[in-house]
Amino acid sequence: MQLGVIGLGRMGRIVVDRVLDAGHDVVAFDLSAEATAAAAEAGAEPADSVADLYERLSEGERSEPSNRTGSEATREDDGSDADEGVRIWLMVPAGDAVDATLDDLEPHLTDDDVVVDGGNSHFEDSVRRAEATDAAYLDCGTSGGPAGAELGFSLMVGGPAWAYEELTPVFDAVATGPAGHDRMGEAGSGHYVKMVHNGVEYALMQAYGEGFELLHEGRYDLDLEAVARTWNNGAVIRSWLLELCEEAFREEGNDLGDVADRVEGGSTGTWTVQEALEQEVPVPLIYQALAERFDSRRERFGRRLASRLRYGFGRHDVPRNGE
Numbered sequence: 001m002q003l004g005v006i007g008l009g010r011m012g013r014i015v016v017d018r019v020l021d022a023g024h025d026v027v028a029f030d031l032s033a034e035a036t037a038a039a040a041e042a043g044a045e046p047a048d049s050v051a052d053l054y055e056r057l058s059e060g061e062r063s064e065p066s067n068r069t070g071s072e073a074t075r076e077d078d079g080s081d082a083d084e085g086v087r088i089w090l091m092v093p094a095g096d097a098v099d100a101t102l103d104d105l106e107p108h109l110t111d112d113d114v115v116v117d118g119g120n121s122h123f124e125d126s127v128r129r130a131e132a133t134d135a136a137y138l139d140c141g142t143s144g145g146p147a148g149a150e151l152g153f154s155l156m157v158g159g160p161a162w163a164y165e166e167l168t169p170v171f172d173a174v175a176t177g178p179a180g181h182d183r184m185g186e187a188g189s190g191h192y193v194k195m196v197h198n199g200v201e202y203a204l205m206q207a208y209g210e211g212f213e214l215l216h217e218g219r220y221d222l223d224l225e226a227v228a229r230t231w232n233n234g235a236v237i238r239s240w241l242l243e244l245c246e247e248a249f250r251e252e253g254n255d256l257g258d259v260a261d262r263v264e265g266g267s268t269g270t271w272t273v274q275e276a277l278e279q280e281v282p283v284p285l286i287y288q289a290l291a292e293r294f295d296s297r298r299e300r301f302g303r304r305l306a307s308r309l310r311y312g313f314g315r316h317d318v319p320r321n322g323e
């Protein structure tokens with residue numbers, strides 16, 4: 001199979017490498033000429049624009065015999081190889097970059113084409129984009145981070161079944177294997193599942209954070225890397241995030257060195273909480289983890305007021321800036 005990949009950063013580059021390793025062909029494009037050149041060095045065919053990428057894929061498609069099998073039989077198909085569409089994987093930052101790329105692709109796309117958005121797009125954006133494009137649109141939640149280079153990713157895919165099946169060789173290559181990807185359902189469902197995945201990720205990080213904070217501040221002088229390693233070997237709470245805790249203590253030290261008390265990110269967790277409110281599903285742990293992130297980034301007016309109120313009702317001392 002031949003795959004176009006647009007967006008060759010931390011994640012897109014892994015898609016390129018794994019698809020090439022599986023014996024497929026890749027045409028690659030990134031706004032950064034360096035990123036495109038690096039993908040070319042790895043074996044991809046470089047494109048110098050979105051339109052050029054589409055043109056190269058179309059030419060490749062015309063010269064390659066069709067492998068289409070299975071559920072594509074439910075689609076209108078005249079059996080001609082020349083009518084086979086192109087397959088494109090977007091791995092650009094969520095939001096405007098996805099719309100900008102689709103705007104560039106749209107004049108070329110046909111209903112034989114398949115576009116995969118493997119980034120962290122909001123599921124409602126994915127539904128809108130699926131409705132707006134002529135191509136079959138697959139929203140693909142991608143989990144595994146840069147470690148996926150060796151292990152492969154976990155892929156949660158939404159969109160038309162025929163397009164998912166058509167892309168199965170690519171999903172097999174990018175994921176940990178056939179068990180590492182599945183079709184979640186209709187348009188939007190892949191990114192919906194990934195959004196909730198990230199909410200769970202926030203809560204798990206918060207739980208490990210609280211536990212290790214208590215161990216760090218508590219009554220024993222503990223080697224936290226040793227604790228994490230012990231837990232990772234057979235404990236109920238072993239996990240990849242806990243392995244990353246072990247790595248963090250090993251690399252940063254028991255006190256986490258100069259790692260600042262501030263947590264960035266937050267968009268996918270915010271979407272999870274917004275959706276939970278809309279569905280009236282209580283998600284206090286995920287909300288609390290998100291609130292902790294926001295809290296970490298600013299001085300809190302409410303806390304200052306609480307401090308001043310203690311003076312108001314009890315004449316308790318008010319700690320002042322500079323003291």
Ligand SMILES: NC(=O)C1=CN([C@@H]2O[C@H](COP(=O)(O)OP(=O)(O)OC[C@H]3O[C@@H](n4cnc5c(N)ncnc54)[C@H](O)[C@@H]3O)[C@@H](O)[C@H]2O)C=CC1
Binds near residue numbers: 010012
């Ligand atoms: N880094 C991670 O651990 C994970 C990231 N994701 C998602 O994957 C997507 C990509 O993330 P990363 O690879 O980490 O980002 P990145 O910042 O490393 O790479 C993004 C690449 O897209 C390129 N780009 C931006 N706009 C473009 C455009 N209009 N046309 C062509 N190329 C363009 C940039 O030059 C850059 O090379 C995001 O949606 C992110 O949320 C999903 C799961 C994990």
Ligand SMILES: O=C(CO)[C@H](O)[C@H](O)COP(=O)(O)O
Binds near residue numbers: 120143144
């Ligand atoms: O999807 C991911 C992991 O699964 C990405 O690392 C993502 O950037 C984390 O989400 P956020 O930036 O919203 O905190």
